Amino acid sequence: MIRVYGGWPSRSMRVQWLLEELGVAYELRAVDLRRRMEDAEFMAVNPGGFLPAMVDGDVHMVESLAVMEYLLERYGPGGLVPATGAPERPAYLQFLHLGEAGMASFVNILVASRFAAPEGEKDNFGARTAVQMFTGRLKLVEQRLGEAPFMAGAEFSAADISVCYALEFGARLGLQDRYAEAVTAYMARLAERNGYKRMLERWRPPA
Incomplete structure (x- = not known):
């Protein structure tokens, strides 16, 4: 299952919201924004220490928009991306x-x-x-x-x-x-x- 490392408020909101719109199951692993550098599991996924981070099998990603684009490609756009060549x-x-x-x-x-x-x-x-x-x-x-x-x-x-x-x-x-x-x-x-x-x-x- 996809694991999203997130905190509130943070850019993990984008990834969580997209997954909800796609109807894709995920696990939310909360990260304390004030103590994230002490969170060994999170820092192993993203040594840069910023949110979000996502693990999907062997895929480890950070940067919210990159994660969104990956999820849209992997799990289908679900009407959330205009087709290539569309006027939109x-x-x-x-x-x-x-x-x-x-x-x-x-x-x-x-x-x-x-x-x-x-x-x-x-x-x-x-x-x-x-x-x-x-x-x-x-x-x-x-x-x-x-x-x-x-x-x-x-x-x-x-x-x-x-x-x-x-x-x-x-x-x-x-x-x-x-x-x-x-x-x-x-x-x-x-x-x-x-x-x-x-x-x-x-x-x-x-x-």
Whole structure:
């Protein structure tokens, strides 16, 4: 059975949500985010110490979007990926990767500044620039929602999982006041999906 090493909140959300949408059984192995470097089993799977990590037989993977692409290839897209050559495919690819490379990655800088920087450096140049970069890319999501209900077009796809995580990550850092009404409504719609709800129900904090 697939084993997902995850914590809450973390990018493991993407992998868990996708597995729920695909209807693929998995085991969730909770990792304490504050003490993950002391978790020998987890560190053996991912010496880099970041989440998620996934084991599927002999396959060991990290990086949430890479894991998602592997799962979609291995277990079938389940309607979550537009076909190669489909008119929705370019938007799908763009927003699948924008959710991490263009959005969530910048929030990481904000996390480091807010929670790890010395007191006088919490609102530093890097943190302010990260917010600007995130907000700039947020405009692409706003524009897309003015064209279609989901990132790939008329139907929900794995790109929505990627982007939704980034939006929730930003909201946890206090950026939600920058979200247009359409973005907030989009997040609320996605949170009503059964796969999303099952993902939340499955998660348990580490003992």
